[in-house]
Amino acid sequence: MVDQLIHQLLIPLAYILAIVLPLIIAVAMFVFWERKVIGWMHVRLGPNKIGPFGLLQAFADTVKLLIKEVILPTNANRFLYYLAPLLMMIPALAAWAVVPFSSKMVLSNANAGVLYLLAMTSLGVYGIILAGWASNSRYALLGAMRSAAQVISYELAMGLCLVCVLVLAGSLNLTDIVNAQAGHKGFFDWFWLPLLPVFVIYFISGVAETNRAPFDVAEGESEIVAGFHVEYSGSAFAIFFLAEYANMILVSFLASILFMGGWLSPLQGWVHFDAPDWINWIWTGGFIWLFIKAFLFSFFFLWFRASFPRYRYDQIMRLGWKVLIPIGIVWVMVAGCMKYFGLVTIGMGA
Amino acid sequence: MNPQLFQLICFYTFGFVTVAAALSVITLRNTVHAVLALVLTFFSTACLWMLAEAEFLALALIVVYVGAVMVLFLFVVMMLDIDQERMREGFVKFLPVGLIVALVMLMEMLGLIGVRAMHAQVMGADPATAAGVSNTAWLGHALYTQYLLPFEIAALILTVGVVAAVALTLRQRTDARHESASQQVSVNPRDRIRIVKMAAERPAAELPVPPQESKP
Numbered sequence: 001m002v003d004q005l006i007h008q009l010l011i012p013l014a015y016i017l018a019i020v021l022p023l024i025i026a027v028a029m030f031v032f033w034e035r036k037v038i039g040w041m042h043v044r045l046g047p048n049k050i051g052p053f054g055l056l057q058a059f060a061d062t063v064k065l066l067i068k069e070v071i072l073p074t075n076a077n078r079f080l081y082y083l084a085p086l087l088m089m090i091p092a093l094a095a096w097a098v099v100p101f102s103s104k105m106v107l108s109n110a111n112a113g114v115l116y117l118l119a120m121t122s123l124g125v126y127g128i129i130l131a132g133w134a135s136n137s138r139y140a141l142l143g144a145m146r147s148a149a150q151v152i153s154y155e156l157a158m159g160l161c162l163v164c165v166l167v168l169a170g171s172l173n174l175t176d177i178v179n180a181q182a183g184h185k186g187f188f189d190w191f192w193l194p195l196l197p198v199f200v201i202y203f204i205s206g207v208a209e210t211n212r213a214p215f216d217v218a219e220g221e222s223e224i225v226a227g228f229h230v231e232y233s234g235s236a237f238a239i240f241f242l243a244e245y246a247n248m249i250l251v252s253f254l255a256s257i258l259f260m261g262g263w264l265s266p267l268q269g270w271v272h273f274d275a276p277d278w279i280n281w282i283w284t285g286g287f288i289w290l291f292i293k294a295f296l297f298s299f300f301f302l303w304f305r306a307s308f309p310r311y312r313y314d315q316i317m318r319l320g321w322k323v324l325i326p327i328g329i330v331w332v333m334v335a336g337c338m339k340y341f342g343l344v345t346i347g348m349g350a
Numbered sequence: 351m352n353p354q355l356f357q358l359i360c361f362y363t364f365g366f367v368t369v370a371a372a373l374s375v376i377t378l379r380n381t382v383h384a385v386l387a388l389v390l391t392f393f394s395t396a397c398l399w400m401l402a403e404a405e406f407l408a409l410a411l412i413v414v415y416v417g418a419v420m421v422l423f424l425f426v427v428m429m430l431d432i433d434q435e436r437m438r439e440g441f442v443k444f445l446p447v448g449l450i451v452a453l454v455m456l457m458e459m460l461g462l463i464g465v466r467a468m469h470a471q472v473m474g475a476d477p478a479t480a481a482g483v484s485n486t487a488w489l490g491h492a493l494y495t496q497y498l499l500p501f502e503i504a505a506l507i508l509t510v511g512v513v514a515a516v517a518l519t520l521r522q523r524t525d526a527r528h529e530s531a532s533q534q535v536s537v538n539p540r541d542r543i544r545i546v547k548m549a550a551e552r553p554a555a556e557l558p559v560p561p562q563e564s565k566p
Contacts, residue, residue: 110405111484111485115409116418118413122417123412129424129425149425155418268507315531
């Protein structure tokens with residue numbers, strides 16, 4: 001009984017904590033990195049006072065947010081107002097269950113992993129809508145409406161990208177999808193090459209889905225102050241912040257896994273030396289490669305934010321419905337043909 | 351705790367949540383709360399299907415209904431300005447009609463269950479497990495080989511529905527201003543602004559000389 005309890009409950013719980021705690025710390029460091037990078041791009045210094053190089057800035061901000069008062073606006077719907085941040089954070093964390101960090105390191109090697117990810121990312125929009133509605137504020141409601149329309153539109157484009165990937169990989173399992181990108185041609189074996197337009201669409205939709213610049217009309221500081229979370233303060237606001245950044249990191253990891261070979265090495269099949277394990281990962285692949293790729297993608301989020309002006313709302317809708325989705329539909333057929341005529345080799349075979 | 355007992359407990363928990371949420375859809379006063387209860391109904395139904403190892407159906411239910419359809423539903427309900435008092439006015443008047451409809455539906459359901467029970471065909475083993483593939487793979491194979499024609503017909507009907515919905519809502523308004531995106535993109539900056547070269551400072555001679563104040 002006790003033995004079973006440990007195996008069925010405590011060990012999975014330990015795994016979950018081993019993913020979620022580093023994720024939360026990564027979010028804190030990502031916020032710091034964002035402020036630093038954007039500072040450099042603006043020819044400023046960025047945070048540099050608290051801790052060495054300002055490294056403890058994010059933790060100082062967190063402590064400040066947590067000890068502040070959570071204010072409930074008049075006539076706000078109390079239950080939904082407090083539920084909304086949780087509805088946004090729970091899917092953002094739950095999606096990490098199926099993310100494989102290396103060939104053996106995965107919490108749940110679910111067969112329908114890609115579908116599960118789609119389901120979880122589509123749930124996050126409830127947090128936004130309810131936050132906007134329950135706040136009983138015009139700006140918040142406007143932000144929620146914009147965000148809901150945007151997330152639903154770009155989810156379709158993202159879904160089509162995932163369809164292309166799973167047509168080529170022949171599996172909904174994320175570990176299988178990465179293994180399908182193994183081969184002897186280095187990084188030319190990864191799916192970014194046959195699915196180049198789809199890869200770009202995926203990342204654009206990822207940026208739009210997380211409501212980041214240049215698609216951040218949902219927050220639109222210059223028009224509607226901060227959009228759906230304008231009324232939130234203290235720890236409730238911190239949870240929104242955490243969910244948004246966790247989602248950004250998730251999109252970066254997924255772009256690496258689906259299109260850039262996950263934990264596989266870009267040198268696979270090209271060089272191989274017999275070396276100790278701590279060097280071997282450079283050509284045999286390991287979770288460090290995945291982290292490097294994900295770090296690069298998450299850097300793109302910051303780069304976009306500092307480079308591009310915000311899209312107008314009708315431009316966002318046009319880009320989603322009239323450009324990205326048609327290209328996605330066409331590329332599903334192209335991917336089908338590539339698979340049928342054997343233009344893409346899957347896995348180590350052939 | 352053996353796995354089967356745990357599964358049974360899960361089934362009853364999800365089933366209870368499903369029924370409770372479905373009941374609150376029709377009893378809650380606030381329409382937004384009712385829509386959220388419907389979302390919970392869908393979600394716990396998906397959990398039940400997941401227990402029955404129909405993972406594709408369960409996740410598709412969440413992606414399609416919870417993630418898209420119900421969001422739009424919530425969207426519309428939030429925008430509606432519903433007068434709660436007026437909605438409850440005709441309760442007694444419409445009660446008999448509602449009861450009759452409910453009774454007929456109950457009879458039909460019981461009849462259906464009775465017919466099914468008389469046939470009493472025992473469900474065979476899960477065909478996906480028998481074939482040794484995942485539920486999703488089996489479903490895809492079955493839909494695209496054995497049931498290809500019905501599947502395509504359903505797709506066609508849905509497409510017709512989409513076209514009809516667009517055609518119904520498409521109005522050619524003359525008073526609306528439309529921006530042509532291709533025109534906007536192909537604009538040449540030189541047509542819009544003129545850059546004039548000029549010296550950073552005006553010549554010193556033209557500077558207005560402040561009048562000398564004569565001190566007495």
